[in-house]
Amino acid sequence: MKVGDRRRFRRDPLAYLEDLRRRSTTGLIPLPGGGWCVTDAELAQTLLRSPDYNTGRSGFFGELLPTRRAQIDVGHAVRDVLRAGVPHYRAALTEAVAALPATSRWPDAGTLLVHHGLEDLLLHPETPAATRTLMRRAALGGVAVRAPHVWQRARAEVLRPKLATALTEQVRHRRERGVGEPRDVLDAVLSACPPAEAADRTVADLHLMLFRAVMAPLSASLAWSLLLACLHHEPTSPWPWPADHVVREALRHRPMAWMLGRVLPHAVKIGGTEFPPGELLSVSPYLLHHDVRHWKDPDAFQPDRWAGPGLYGPFIPFGAGPFTCAGAAVAHTLISESLTALSHDARLAVTGGDTRPAMAEGNVPRPFTLHRTLRPPTGHDIAHDTGGR
Numbered sequence: 001m002k003v004g005d006r007r008r009f010r011r012d013p014l015a016y017l018e019d020l021r022r023r024s025t026t027g028l029i030p031l032p033g034g035g036w037c038v039t040d041a042e043l044a045q046t047l048l049r050s051p052d053y054n055t056g057r058s059g060f061f062g063e064l065l066p067t068r069r070a071q072i073d074v075g076h077a078v079r080d081v082l083r084a085g086v087p088h089y090r091a092a093l094t095e096a097v098a099a100l101p102a103t104s105r106w107p108d109a110g111t112l113l114v115h116h117g118l119e120d121l122l123l124h125p126e127t128p129a130a131t132r133t134l135m136r137r138a139a140l141g142g143v144a145v146r147a148p149h150v151w152q153r154a155r156a157e158v159l160r161p162k163l164a165t166a167l168t169e170q171v172r173h174r175r176e177r178g179v180g181e182p183r184d185v186l187d188a189v190l191s192a193c194p195p196a197e198a199a200d201r202t203v204a205d206l207h208l209m210l211f212r213a214v215m216a217p218l219s220a221s222l223a224w225s226l227l228l229a230c231l232h233h234e235p236t237s238p239w240p241w242p243a244d245h246v247v248r249e250a251l252r253h254r255p256m257a258w259m260l261g262r263v264l265p266h267a268v269k270i271g272g273t274e275f276p277p278g279e280l281l282s283v284s285p286y287l288l289h290h291d292v293r294h295w296k297d298p299d300a301f302q303p304d305r306w307a308g309p310g311l312y313g314p315f316i317p318f319g320a321g322p323f324t325c326a327g328a329a330v331a332h333t334l335i336s337e338s339l340t341a342l343s344h345d346a347r348l349a350v351t352g353g354d355t356r357p358a359m360a361e362g363n364v365p366r367p368f369t370l371h372r373t374l375r376p377p378t379g380h381d382i383a384h385d386t387g388g389r
């Protein structure tokens with residue numbers, strides 16, 4: 001990438017991408033880091049959904065699991081344990097929100113909240129305290145969510161192997177004892193991975209990988225939902241939208257996974273261009289979510305657009321097709337629960353908010369400050385609380 005392009009990309013990555021799309025006449029844009037992005041919505045969805053382009057294993061798990069079947073089993077087992085843990089998450093999050101200071105710095109405060117909600121689901125309370133402490137330090141110290149500063153990332157690099165060693169020891173211990181009904185994500189991975197298929201260290205690495213894959217997008221999507229809703233509403237009255245619509249619209253407006261790549265298993269001709277096998281073709285959820293041919297006012301943040309019967313365009317914040325996110329539904333629930341806990345009986349306002357993202361391992365919000373003021377119950381709340389309507 002040329003220096004000028006790099007500067008423009010850093011200033012506003014999404015505007016830079018939009019600009020590349022505007023200049024393309026073929027529905028394809030060459031990406032500065034290599035490979036191509038398919039911007040035509042139909043072609044893009046074909047690429048994600050067609051079994052022709054999604055052969056073999058998903059890149060999500062890297063080389064950690066030997067077969068596609070094993071990948072699916074692990075994804076489902078983790079999803080099931082999180083789904084069963086929703087009531088626990090709700091209670092833990094409500095507790096954490098009650099302890100949130102009136103002024104908090106985001107997105108870090110969101111990472112803290114999400115971790116508080118997930119802590120017992122990642123490693124249940126009977127796990128040795130030292131391992132849980134390491135996990136907590138990792139969650140907040142740049143292992144779960146990529147830290148912005150080099151020194152923080154260096155510290156995370158020291159923490160990561162310590163946590164991997166502690167988790168490996170825990171895997172050995174649980175395997176010796178035998179795993180019954182999964183109590184946490186580690187049990188879920190163990191239940192889907194027989195020892196012949198995954199060594200103790202591999203299970204620990206899978207747990208670490210899932211820890212990041214769950215924490216980072218939940219934390220970023222919660223922060224985007226909060227920021228965008230606050231920027232588009234006066235803090236003097238409660239939000240007029242259900243949390244579910246805010247979350248959906250934030251996932252559309254600022255999807256954390258802004259680019260999804262596929263390595264072509266065979267040669268293909270797209271938009272008049274021949275691509276050899278092995279070429280990297282990507283689809284951008286962001287561009288599809290902002291395509292004027294499929295969305296009305298795509299650049300406007302409008303949670304209300306989800307209130308009516310669907311006139312929706314392509315919506316793929318969790319991907320699509322055979323490799324779509326295993327945790328999509330539960331992720332949506334967890335973010336909505338978090339937003340509900342934050343906005344319940346409170347006025348929310350932000351300062352320092354910017355809708356341009358900082359690109360880390362995805363599209364994450366730049367730092368902003370949340371001001372949360374508890375509001376006295378209104379007549380409506382009292383009628384609602386006592387069951388009166």
Ligand code: HEM
Pocket residue numbers: 048058059060071072074075076078079082213214217218221256257260261317318319320322323324325326327328330331332
């Ligand atoms: C807001 C939160 C989340 C977002 C935005 C998100 C997004 C994504 C995306 C874009 C993919 C890749 C799809 C592709 O390559 O086509 C993916 C894969 C995956 N996600 Fe999520 N995810 C989230 C939360 C979760 C949670 C809570 C879980 C826990 C179960 C999870 C488990 C997975 C798994 C297992 C895969 C790999 C699926 C496969 O290849 O079989 N994700 N996610």
